[in-house]
Amino acid sequence: MRESSNGIILHNFAKNVMYYPNFLVELNITMAQYHFQNTHFITSAPNIQAMPEDSGIEVAFAGRSNAGKSSALNALTRQKSLARTSKTPGRTQLINVFEISEGFRLIDLPGYGFAQVPEEIKKQWQKSLSEYLQDRQSLQGIVVLMDIRHPFKDTDNGLIQWAVDCDLPVLALLTKADKLKQGARKAAVLKGRETAKAFGGEVRVEAFSSLKKQGLDILQNTLASWFDQHQAEPLNDQQ
Numbered sequence: 306m307r308e309s310s311n312g313i314i315l316h317n318f319a320k321n322v323m324y325y326p327n328f329l330v331e332l333n334i335t336m337a338q339y340h341f342q343n344t345h346f347i348t349s350a351p352n353i354q355a356m357p358e359d360s361g362i363e364v365a366f367a368g369r370s371n372a373g374k375s376s377a378l379n380a381l382t383r384q385k386s387l388a389r390t391s392k393t394p395g396r397t398q399l400i401n402v403f404e405i406s407e408g409f410r411l412i413d414l415p416g417y418g419f420a421q422v423p424e425e426i427k428k429q430w431q432k433s434l435s436e437y438l439q440d441r442q443s444l445q446g447i448v449v450l451m452d453i454r455h456p457f458k459d460t461d462n463g464l465i466q467w468a469v470d471c472d473l474p475v476l477a478l479l480t481k482a483d484k485l486k487q488g489a490r491k492a493a494v495l496k497g498r499e500t501a502k503a504f505g506g507e508v509r510v511e512a513f514s515s516l517k518k519q520g521l522d523i524l525q526n527t528l529a530s531w532f533d534q535h536q537a538e539p540l541n542d543q544q
């Protein structure tokens with residue numbers, strides 16, 4: 306929420322605000338609640354054609370293999386094994402679709418950049434991944450997860466720049482933050498924010514640890530704001 310110079314509260318979201326000749330009036334709109342803990346598995350799709358209908362709003366978790374995408378989804382939804390995690394990179398090979406409530410989805414994408422995957426499979430992944438990113442209308446934001454010890458690799462940068470160019474907001478989470486001491490962690494975040502300026506769009510950079518539950522509130526609030534911005538009509542109270 307921003308505050309204008311004359312102290313009137315300005316909501317981020319234009320649809321919540323009405324303009325009168327000289328005044329900005331805040332409408333009494335209650336923000337929707339998203340019950341992330343209710344998230345459930347819908348399907349594993351090899352390609353975009355096998356995904357559920359392209360309506361509603363979805364946010365994708367993307368990143369290199371082993372970056373911690375599935376772990377972050379589990380931490381967010383407070384479920385131990387909603388998304389399958391693994392020490393073996395390349396565990397998530399399909400587009401996994403989860404639903405928070407009707408019309409609100411989270412997508413666990415296959416990781417990229419894993420050298421050991423056979424060339425044929427890699428090509429197939431890349432195809433379904435880029436198809437998904439380019440053609441999915443309901444995609445309204447991307448969480449890019451990068452290991453805090455080696456973030457912003459070429460493929461990460463390519464994905465972030467692409468998202469910015471498409472006007473998609475990006476939350477860049479520097480994962481496994483528990484692996485660094487506090488000083489190094491802060492330095493990595495500041496450096497990441499400097500790097501992110503070059504993309505020129507809405508790219509927020511934060512430290513994250515599924516293990517220590519660090520950055521969960523930011524993840525949760527960012528997703529809620531993306532969902533709020535794009536929902537066409539008010540949600541029915543979900544429970």
Ligand SMILES: Nc1nc2c(ncn2[C@@H]2O[C@H](COP(=O)(O)OP(=O)(O)OP(=O)(O)O)[C@@H](O)[C@H]2O)c(=O)[nH]1
Binds near residue numbers: 414
């Ligand atoms: N220390 C630490 N380890 C983590 C954290 N998050 C994930 N890991 C570990 O990193 C490994 C990979 O995690 P996943 O969540 O499976 O990674 P992914 O990005 O989904 O991997 P793919 O599905 O292969 O693309 C697992 O061994 C996790 O336990 C974290 O916050 N801290």
Ligand SMILES: [Mg+2]
Binds near residue numbers: 374376389397413
């Ligand atoms: Mg995974």
